[in-house]
Amino acid sequence: MNAGSLVDIPLAGMMVWLAWRAQAGPEPIGAALCFIVLGLLTILAWLRLGAPDVAIAEAAVGTGLTGVLLLEALAAPRPERPGRSTGVPAARRLLAVAALAGGAVLVAVLLRLPETSGLHAAVRERLPATGVSSPVTGVLLAFRAYDTLLEIGVLALAVAAGWGLAGEAPRPRPMSRDPVLDAFARRIVPLGVLVAGYLWWAGGSRPGGAFQAGTVLGVAWVILILTGLEEGPSPTRWHGRALVVGGFALFLAIGLAGPAMAGALLAFPSEWSVNLILLIEAALTISIAACLASLVALLMAAGEPGAGAGG
């Protein structure tokens, strides 16, 4: 047993236990807290697996933002429920058995997987042609840029859909101005902006990129919303909508110019490739942040008493 497994085995054990607690606990608040702690451990797991990119994304979205959303949803007034239903234990037990059996088959298959390196070699070989030196950025913004474009479309559409369903402009409830929170926000938010800027720039050569930078910036924005210092992007104002959809629009425009500039959709002329990628990533960073802030603002507005059929 090496030093690594001394960390890994307790980590894996705790993750399984927390996952169990997160869905078995009687109280929603306890379940939410278990889920958030599970997220923190997942960050460590990704780091142990040598995937810092995923770890940063997990920290910002999986734990930070999801945690805010969960706690915000719990804080919203809920309709009275007629006691905790005892449910149909037979059906639940059957489901649990089926899930365990499915999981066992999956693990058995995964353990028997052949050792393939996937596309690592191909990515390494063609990466210089993209102008960036981080393989993750190369895959996201060049080799599989089309997937990324559609994913950003999903995010922008999610916000537009939320705005449409919420009806009028969501107005987050004014928070009581707490001097401690206020001082915290004034110190942490500039740091968040700085980190986001670094992550965006770093994406070209090492772990980082638009998704990580955008979520860090988005979380900073969410802190401003939570402390009542700022509002989310406003659907009724032109610039609010432009912030949300701008990254997608720029990415799409550059992609559609591809057939004329470089002979294929989403192809970049090689001499501009790295600059175009950084430009797209900058726009995506801001739009991802705006989308995340909008979603939190929407949820807060929906949680307000007397809010319409939102969310």
Added chain:
Amino acid sequence: MEGIDPWWAAAVIVGAPLTGGVLAILWGALGHVWALAATAAMTAAAVVATARIGRHGVIHLALGGWSAPLGIHWRIDGLGALLILTTALVAMAVAWFAASPPRRMPPAFWPPFLFEVAALAALFMSWDVFNVYVALELASLAAVTLVAQGHGKAAVAAALRYLLVALAGAITTLLGVGLLYAGFGTLDLSILSRALAGPGLVGWLALALITVGLAAKAALFPLHTWLPAAHASAPAPGSALLSALVVEASLFVLLRVWMVGFAHAPVPGPALQSLGLIGAAGIVWGGLLAMRQRRLKLLLAFSTLTQVGYVVMVVPLSADPRWTELAWQGGGMVLVSHAFAKAAMFLGAGMIMDAAGHDRLENIRGAAHAMPMTLFAFAIGGINLIGLPPSGGFVAKWLLIEAALNGGQWWWAVPLAAGGLFTAAYLFRAVAVAFSAGDGGALAAVPRRQEVLVLMLALASLLLGLFPAQPLSVMAIGAPTHSWSAEP
């Protein structure tokens, strides 16, 4: 048309609705203008692409210029091109319908509508299993949004249920896609197809997971329970798009995974037969439940289950390689003609709802006197769903039954034929009520433009039956071939 770079057609097909979606978010008040412009551009590009495929064969494009396995490929085959053209035409008609005053859809309708159209086109072109998953996500989110925009709390509940099923389906599909990449190191359908000649446990598990995930999204029996409430709750233009095309896109992907991805795998006969059983159950169950419905939109929603069942039949009916093309054409004809017919019928039902204030079957007595053109269109759509000549539905059913009989699988001809009887039973009841003597005067007037659009959609499904030769020959271009019976 010879000189046109296929890139331009392909770029416009996906780029126009995406651009329209962006504009609809930025300038929502003009949403209907962007939708009409985008769907018109898409239609033109789809015509160019189809004509080119007719002359030069399948269009193959590497996005970003990165060839597989590194990059993502588009491959537009004959059926894919026809489905894109169908999507563009139906979307244009739906957009025009939804833009008609006095009941023009609100600004919030247009972004999900346009993103949905783009996602459908992306699905019909994608040749990469992970990209298919991403496009399905976009399609599902847009579809759920369209459902939630329906009236009242019931629509929100139906949308939430749809969202949960769609998410479960997405995760299951993604697990299967992940297994394929882990096991075979590629996501490209052509390369996967060769690698999957020896699928092993990984390949079979991936096929099972992807099938279950897509079945949930395509509302295959027994994972169909979310569909009727969702499709009946959405506003009429949303229902038309959802029932005509969104379900069909997941089905098309399912056919591709089985018939292209696993074309060289030794797919066992019982697996094919059980997929046939799922299709047959959907045909019968959808028909039985549709007969019990007392609301027009619910009746139409249940009838979609029957049509979905027909399409799944393509896989077992392809078992004998000599009849694969016939089954593929039959399934393709169901997809294309059902899209036109169902869009017409849902829009027609929406007009009846607008005019009468409800869609309860017993109270639409005499509707045909107030809005004859719409009910005529509704009846033509019905002819297509039943599969009576001279509709596209008839040609489709004929080809599928022929494939069943020629391939020595006569038992599948029974549900294929019975589906038409069920459909006839409930549609005749609805049409008979509407055409019976009654107080049609109680109905409010409907815009003439909407009546004409519904009629044109219905006539399109009829034209497919009158002139089937050309569409069928296009569908044969790039149709899959397999070697399921071969040893690995």
